Amino acid sequence: MEKPATVRRAAVHAINGMSSPGRGDHPATREAEETAFRCRTEAAELFGVEQPENVIFTFNATHGLNVAIRSLVHPGSRVVISGYEHNAVTRPLCAIDDVTVTVVDTPLFRQSLAKREFEATMEKGCDVVICNHVSNVFGCVQPLSDIAVSCRRCNVPLIVDASQSAGVLPVRMDELGAAFIAMPGHKGLYGPQGTGLLLCGMDAEPILYGGTGSASRLQEMPEDLPDRLEAGTHNMPGIAGLLEGIRFVRKLGLENIADHERRLAARGAERLEEIPGIRVYAAEDPEDQTGVLSFYAAGMDCSEIGRQLGRRGIAVRTGLHCAPLAHRTAGTLERGTVRISFSAFNTLDQVDQFADEMRKILRENVTF
Secondary structure (H helix, E strand, C coil): CCCCHHHHHHHHHHHHHCCCCCCCCCHHHHHHHHHHHHHHHHHHHHHCCCCHHHEEEECCHHHHHHHHHHHHCCCCCEEEEECCCCHHHHHHHHCCCCCEEEEECCCCCCHHHHHHHHHHHHHCCCCEEEEECECCCCCEECCHHHHHHHHHHHCCCEEEECCCCECCECCCHHHHCCCEEEEECCCCCCCCCCCEEEEECCCCCCCCCCCCCCCCCCCCCCCCCCHHHCCCCCCHHHHHHHHHHHHHHHHHCHHHHHHHHHHHHHHHHHHHHCCCCEEEECCCCHHHECCEEEEEECCCCHHHHHHHHHHCCCCCEEECCCCHHHHHHHCCCCCCEEEEECCCCCCHHHHHHHHHHHHHHHHHHCCC
């Protein structure tokens, strides 16, 4: 994904001019401390977190989800998840003994049905609900606000995977009342890879232990956030870049970003559906989908499509996208899909170019 120039400049500056926050009292350390604090503060404002200290820096969304799951899910727990969860949710659950996982596997782009099924499933009894806001495979939007209301009514903690929605759709801790919200920095927040945020609405258990630059006499991790969950050296180039990515998102505005991505996805779906043999997974209501679009072509392997597009300078993701559960729910597990993901930097002309190249590839490789 293309990044704003400010993100690149901030990361380079941090490499050359910053040390580790909390590890000294010299200018490079003080600048790192100030940059990390500003990043926490601006993220807290964007995501409705009352205390900036409850914004935790992680390596990625997977890291944050592991912390959240390990804090709430224990042997004997009953967990409800959507049918579109990533391996970042399902594998940590699988690693905990004696956990009962119930999957709400509703059809694509059926928010009202998903709402009813979540409500009905929770009423049967559960200890934790985990749900992504948007599917990384199909871009389908889950009825997260309604699910959060049901969780509060049933007094069940909610873990949100906002990997595909943070920076595109409103994600507010103060409105959702979630226990944890995890997100990467490199997707909709336009930060560097290897960054992420975990928003904490409750106490959490660390999965990484070590130095924090504070309370060094203690052999236990500090009790207070963020130190409790941030052992070891901070990724200051990543955090500095993430700060600028968050500023970029706030300047453009979530609504403008979402509208732009939806226009691109709608054009992509329209153009692809004109090509014989292509099956596109697109919502009838644009509000039910973001700028992620999956498709497959009859008679051609998805991986080969990805390779041929790559040789034409077009980057896509193919296969199962680390989310076999989502493919099983949608009926695409055996073949997978080709996924295109749009950002604020993509244009309608690029979408048309992509569709033209797809038509050429199929003309050259498939006989109908």
